[in-house]
Amino acid sequence: MALESSEFKVDNTLKERERVVLIGVARSKHELPKLKEHLEELHFLATTANVEPIQYFHQLLDNPDKRTYVGSGKLQEIKEYCQKFKIDAVIFDDEISPSQQNNVEKELKIKVLDRSMLILDIFAQNAKTLQAKTQVELAQTQYLMPRLKGMWQHLDRIKGGIGMRGSGEKEIETDRRIAQTRIVHLKNKLKEIEKQTETQRKSRGEMIRVALVGYTNVGKSTIMNLLSRADILAENKLFATLDTTVRKVVIDNVPFLLSDTVGFIRKLPHHLIQSFHSTLTEAIESDILIHVVDISHDNFEEQIQIVNKTLLDLGAKDKPTLMVFNKLDLYENEKLDNFLFENEREEILNNFKNSWIAKTQDNCIFMSAVQLENIEDFRNNLLDKIKKLYKERYPFKAKYLWGYEDFIG
Ligand SMILES: Nc1nc2c(ncn2[C@@H]2O[C@H](COP(=O)(O)OP(=O)(O)OP(=O)(O)O)[C@@H](O)[C@H]2O)c(=O)[nH]1
Ligand SMILES: [Mg+2]
Numbered sequence: 001m002a003l004e005s006s007e008f009k010v011d012n013t014l015k016e017r018e019r020v021v022l023i024g025v026a027r028s029k030h031e032l033p034k035l036k037e038h039l040e041e042l043h044f045l046a047t048t049a050n051v052e053p054i055q056y057f058h059q060l061l062d063n064p065d066k067r068t069y070v071g072s073g074k075l076q077e078i079k080e081y082c083q084k085f086k087i088d089a090v091i092f093d094d095e096i097s098p099s100q101q102n103n104v105e106k107e108l109k110i111k112v113l114d115r116s117m118l119i120l121d122i123f124a125q126n127a128k129t130l131q132a133k134t135q136v137e138l139a140q141t142q143y144l145m146p147r148l149k150g151m152w153q154h155l156d157r158i159k160g161g162i163g164m165r166g167s168g169e170k171e172i173e174t175d176r177r178i179a180q181t182r183i184v185h186l187k188n189k190l191k192e193i194e195k196q197t198e199t200q201r202k203s204r205g206e207m208i209r210v211a212l213v214g215y216t217n218v219g220k221s222t223i224m225n226l227l228s229r230a231d232i233l234a235e236n237k238l239f240a241t242l243d244t245t246v247r248k249v250v251i252d253n254v255p256f257l258l259s260d261t262v263g264f265i266r267k268l269p270h271h272l273i274q275s276f277h278s279t280l281t282e283a284i285e286s287d288i289l290i291h292v293v294d295i296s297h298d299n300f301e302e303q304i305q306i307v308n309k310t311l312l313d314l315g316a317k318d319k320p321t322l323m324v325f326n327k328l329d330l331y332e333n334e335k336l337d338n339f340l341f342e343n344e345r346e347e348i349l350n351n352f353k354n355s356w357i358a359k360t361q362d363n364c365i366f367m368s369a370v371q372l373e374n375i376e377d378f379r380n381n382l383l384d385k386i387k388k389l390y391k392e393r394y395p396f397k398a399k400y401l402w403g404y405e406d407f408i409g
Contacts, residue, residue, distance in 0.1 A: 014089060014113070014121055018051045021082060023070060024058045024093035032060075035093075037299050038266070042093050042115060048238045049122050054085060068107065069100045079108050091118055095267065098147040116143065116269040122239050123272065131193045132242045135279065138186040139271040141179055148175045194278045201281075206394055207248070208256040208386050211286035213311065215303040216263030218294040219326040222369040224260035227251075227379075232260055239263060244282045251379055253401055256386050259286065264310045266302070273313070284316040288385050291323050295366070296330030320385055323364040324378065325356065329371040 014020075022042050026035040039056050046053045059074045068075050069092060078090065089111035090104070096114045105112045113121075120140050127133040212220040221234040221241050228247035233240050244261040259282040273280075283289070291307060293300050311317045336345045356364055365381055367374035391398040 014049055014051050014111075014118075016050045018088035019054050019086065020046055020051050020089045020091055021055050021057060021078065021087050022046065022053050022091050022093065023078065024056070025061050025064050025070060026058060027060075027062055029060065032058075038093050041266070041299075042091065042118070045115070045118050045122065045238055046091060049118060049125065051089070054087060055081060057081075064094070065100075067100065068103050069094075069096050075104065075107055082108055082110060089113060091115070095269070101147065115267055119239075119265065119269055119272065123242060126239055126242050129243050131190070131197070131279065134186055134189050134193065135275040136242075136272075138183065138190065138275040139269065141182050141186065142271045142275075143269065145176065145179050145183075148179065190275070190278065197278070197281075201285075206397070208288065208389050208393075209259070209282070209286040210256055210288045210290060210382070210386065211259045211261065211283040212290045212292055213261070213283050213307060213316075214263060214292035215294065215300075215307055216265050218263065218292045218297075218303075219369045220260050220263065220292050223290070223292060223324065223326070224258060226369055226372075226375065228258055230260075238265065242279070244279050246282060251383060254383055254386055254390070259283065264307050266306050268310065273310070277314070280314060280316075283311075284314050286316075286319065287389055288382075289316070289319050289321040290382065291321050293323060293325050294327045294330075295325045296327040296334055320389070321363060322382060322385060323356070323360045325364060325366045326369055328366050328373055329368040 022039055024035045024039050024042070026032050035058055039058070043053045043056075057070075057074065057078050059070050061071065065071050070078070081087070082090065087110060090108060090113070092112075092114040094114060095116045096104075096112075101112050101114070120136065120143060123132075123136045124140065127136045212224055214220050216238045217236065217240075219234070221232040224230055224232055224245065224247070225234060228249045230245060230247050232245055239262065241260060242262050244259050246257055246259045249256055249258045261283055262276060262279060277284075289311075291304075293304055297303065308317065332345075332349070336348060340348070353366055365374060365378045367378050369375075387398070387402070390401075
């Protein structure tokens with residue numbers, strides 16, 4: 001029977017409410033707590049993508065298995081579970097190779113994804129503008145390219161006959177060529193879009209540019225709305241914001257441009273960073289960064305490091321930065337034991353604050369963007385930074401704006 005090639009294309013996109021199992025590997029016992037946190041984050045990513053995580057599986061392995069990532073015994077265990085509980089897809093916490101994906105798919109006979117694919121899926125769901133849509137499609141196509149081969153090898157084996165192999169290979173070539181042409185087309189389209197945004201950027205004139213950056217879901221858009229009344233979607237989902245929004249803000253006679261952009265996450269697919277480079281330009285070219293942190297998150301210190309590393313990779317690290325330790329209300333409610341006496345709570349909180357004040361050389365603010373705690377301090381601190389820069393760059397304008405006294409000070 002002749003088989004239509006399209007019958008065998010592996011459709012790895014997730015459908016709403018599909019039941020998924022999450023899989024992670026720790027290289028040592030010591031890594032287990034970290035793995036648990038990573039799987040919890042993967043769980044949050046999965047629910048953001050509108051699917052239902054049903055179970056976690058993990059394995060201790062010095063090195064992930066070259067063929068199937070987890071060992072054969074573990075894979076068998078996962079297979080039995082998936083059959084018994086009617087699981088639609090498994091998602092690996094790490095990026096798996098095209099051949100690993102292919103081998104596991106053949107064994108489990110359900111969809112196999114990894115963290116990168118899941119993130120790409122969420123980006124695709126959340127992309128609203130032409131630029132974001134094009135950037136996501138470019139990243140997806142680039143991600144898929146090396147995987148096309150795996151799909152066709154899979155097809156060859158199913159067909160079984162040596163005589164069929166030639167046609168399979170030809171099909172890989174055709175698919176690759178189509179993907180390649182699409183990549184060139186998408187890159188050109190992005191260049192066109194970027195030309196327009198560049199003109200917009202250049203026409204903004206002499207204004208200090210401030211960018212909100214940080215891990216995803218820390219409260220960047222909430223703070224943007226607070227300062228600029230911009231009405232940007234802020235919700236308890238990862239990657240709610242994919243585009244960059246820029247608003248002119250004037251506080252106490254001080255005009256500046258404030259931008260809110262896509263959040264970062266660990267293991268952000270390399271292709272995504274590349275194709276979102278232009279969206280991140282606003283942050284890369286800004287004068288001041290507001291690095292927002294969710295201190296109620298168990299893993300906030302690691303999140304700070306991931307953001308710093310991403311900024312370094314983007315060439316945006318050495319800028320005046322105000323660290324905003326946000327969600328102070330949640331920290332107080334969830335991290336401080338309710339049975340402590342009030343003075344004990346205060347002491348713990350002060351110690352926590354002081355250690356970060358020292359680490360950031362006093363460049364930080366503790367606040368709650370939702371409960372409106374400490375907003376005045378935040379605004380004043382930010383204004384000081386903007387004014388300082390403004391005075392350095394445009395001394396005459398600064399004098400005009402704030403008068404001689406302030407200009408001297
Ligand atoms: N309790 C509490 N919740 C907050 C605070 N700030 C933001 N949130 C909530 O945290 C969630 C994420 O906020 P966003 O402003 O969308 O975060 P973001 O950093 O823009 O997220 P992405 O665009 O997805 O990267 C929302 O549900 C907010 O209401 C805060 O200070 N306290
Ligand atoms: Mg946002």
